[in-house]
Amino acid sequence: MDFNRKLFPILTLIxxxxxxxxxxxxxxxxxxxxxxxEEKPTISTTGSAEKEIQSDESRISLAVENTNANANTARKxxxxxxxxxxxxxxQNGLTTENITxxxxxxxxxxxxxxxxxxxxxSYTALNEIELKTSASANISKFIDLAVNNGxxxxxxxxxxxxxxxxxxxxxxxxxxxxxxxxxxxEILAVEGNFTVAGVKQIDTxxxxxxxxxxxxxxxxxxxxxEKSPASSTQILPxxxxxxxxxxxxxxxxxxxxx
Numbered sequence: 001m002d003f004n005r006k007l008f009p010i011l012t013l014i015x016x017x018x019x020x021x022x023x024x025x026x027x028x029x030x031x032x033x034x035x036x037x038e039e040k041p042t043i044s045t046t047g048s049a050e051k052e053i054q055s056d057e058s059r060i061s062l063a064v065e066n067t068n069a070n071a072n073t074a075r076k077x078x079x080x081x082x083x084x085x086x087x088x089x090x091q092n093g094l095t096t097e098n099i100t101x102x103x104x105x106x107x108x109x110x111x112x113x114x115x116x117x118x119x120x121x122s123y124t125a126l127n128e129i130e131l132k133t134s135a136s137a138n139i140s141k142f143i144d145l146a147v148n149n150g151x152x153x154x155x156x157x158x159x160x161x162x163x164x165x166x167x168x169x170x171x172x173x174x175x176x177x178x179x180x181x182x183x184x185x186e187i188l189a190v191e192g193n194f195t196v197a198g199v200k201q202i203d204t205x206x207x208x209x210x211x212x213x214x215x216x217x218x219x220x221x222x223x224x225x226e227k228s229p230a231s232s233t234q235i236l237p238x239x240x241x242x243x244x245x246x247x248x249x250x251x252x253x254x255x256x257x258x
Contacts, residue, residue, distance in 0.1 A: 003085065040248050043188060047181025049173040051241040055159035058139055060131040062101060062146045063153035067124045071106055074125035081150030082127045088149050089142060103128035129156065129211055135159055140237045161240050169242055177246035178202070186249045194252045203247040 068074035111119040
């Protein structure tokens with residue numbers, strides 16, 4: 001009995017001492033973690049640059065379409081005309097690298113006129129090809145050759161900039177856009193009596209882009225008196241406009257801090 005009474009105070013002392021030491025250590029660590037650096041003031045501007053560039057590539061989409069009561073006959077009629085068109089285009093300067101099949105489909109036509117929606121009365125076959133050429137090529141000539149040899153649809157004509165040309169010009173415009181953003185920041189610095197003290201962030205994700213220009217396509221419209229059948233299709237492309245926008249965040253400092 002005397003032995004147990006002497007042991008109890010000793011056990012209590014062993015438990016209390018480590019807790020007091022642990023508590024003091026925690027308070028020191030927390031005090032160090034809540035030290036924050038002072039934020040530097042900034043200003044945000046957006047630079048921009050643009051340039052008109054002549055297209056160096058063209059995309060011409062042509063199609064042959066015909067309807068027949070027999071699906072296979074519709075397919076064969078289209079195939080025959082398409083082959084003739086491709087042969088004529090190759091004889092006049094294009095190669096297999098310039099001509100690709102972009103779409104082929106055979107669609108059933110139902111008897112909607114008599115409300116007989118389950119009865120197929122004919123089939124429409126569509127063969128679409130795309131011509132890829134230099135923008136300086138005689139595009140009008142290729143369109144006329146295709147139309148004169150069986151193409152009965154001109155889907156669209158796009159004048160575009162090749163990736164190589166686009167990349168080269170985009171790099172120059174990127175520099176110009178940054179200079180424009182910096183110039184705006186410096187103008188504000190003069191008015192606000194502060195100084196531009198460096199770059200914090202440049203957002204290149206905004207980027208820019210360009211849209212292919214519109215075109216004028218003369219598809220033999222008009223009366224015979226206005227234009228003879230031998231007149232050539234006129235294609236008048238416009239230039240592409242490339243634009244770049246560049247948001248930039250600059251560090252600034254008061255004049256008295258310099």
